[in-house]
Amino acid sequence: MDISTIIILVVLAxxxxxxxxxxxxxxxxxxxxxNSFAQIEVQLKRRYDLIPNLVETAKAYMQHERETLExxxxxxxxxxxxxxxxSKMPGAKQAMQQLAGAEGALAGALGRLNVVxxxxxxxxxxxxxxxxSEELTxxxxxxxxxxxxxNDAVTTYNTFRQSFPPVVFAGMFGHGSxxxxxxxxxxxxxxxxxxxxx
Numbered sequence: 298m299d300i301s302t303i304i305i306l307v308v309l310a311x312x313x314x315x316x317x318x319x320x321x322x323x324x325x326x327x328x329x330x331x332n333s334f335a336q337i338e339v340q341l342k343r344r345y346d347l348i349p350n351l352v353e354t355a356k357a358y359m360q361h362e363r364e365t366l367e368x369x370x371x372x373x374x375x376x377x378x379x380x381x382x383x384s385k386m387p388g389a390k391q392a393m394q395q396l397a398g399a400e401g402a403l404a405g406a407l408g409r410l411n412v413v414x415x416x417x418x419x420x421x422x423x424x425x426x427x428x429x430s431e432e433l434t435x436x437x438x439x440x441x442x443x444x445x446x447x448n449d450a451v452t453t454y455n456t457f458r459q460s461f462p463p464v465v466f467a468g469m470f471g472h473g474s475x476x477x478x479x480x481x482x483x484x485x486x487x488x489x490x491x492x493x494x495x
Contacts, residue, residue: 319463323472326457327388330450330476334387336443337479341380341400344436348373348407351429355410358420365406365413372406375399388451388476397481404481444479451476 352366359366379399383392414420455475458467467473 316466319466320470322457323467323470326454330447330454331387333447333450337440337447338380338384340436340440340443344433344440345373345377347429347433347436354423354425354429355414355420358417362413365410369406369410372403376403390477393477393479397479400481448478451478
């Protein structure tokens with residue numbers, strides 16, 4: 298073997314190692330954003346579990362507000378279905394948009410519930426209501442942090458995937474499209490958490 302053949306083989310070996318590195322980084326970044334979504338999923342499920350407690354506590358006081366309570370439960374069920382669909386495809390555009398829309402509807406329903414509850418001072422002073430409210434607020438904060446971590450991981454993945462030379466190989470490795478950020482329609486309202494202060 299002459300020196301030019303050895304140089305060509307070394308260059309090819311380095312190129313293969315570099316391409317393997319690109320593939321491994323794509324997989325790593327994708328796994329990070331999928332794991333970050335799993336953290337959002339945990340917190341959203343916790344919130345969905347708290348909402349029936351909130352409604353049950355309010356029912357005794359708000360007998361004439363059945364429509365509002367049913368709207369909250371319906372919005373919660375729709376959001377839970379959106380989460381289930383999104384958990385199958387974290388980062389997929391349609392799944393993230395569906396979840397964001399359902400979360401927006403749930404935030405709106407909780408906001409309307411809060412407005413109605415203002416007319417019930419005994420409810421606001423109820424110990425169970427105060428505890429559920431505190432847990433819900435804490436969960437909302439955790440959702441906000443988990444969503445930020447997910448969006449950061451998606452941005453890292455998308456930035457690497459779109460950069461050169463990874464963009465040349467990404468499609469061949471099954472990473473042909475960007476992951477979608479999870480943005481709620483009214484992000485200020487979501488970050489402030491639904492006003493369920495009693």
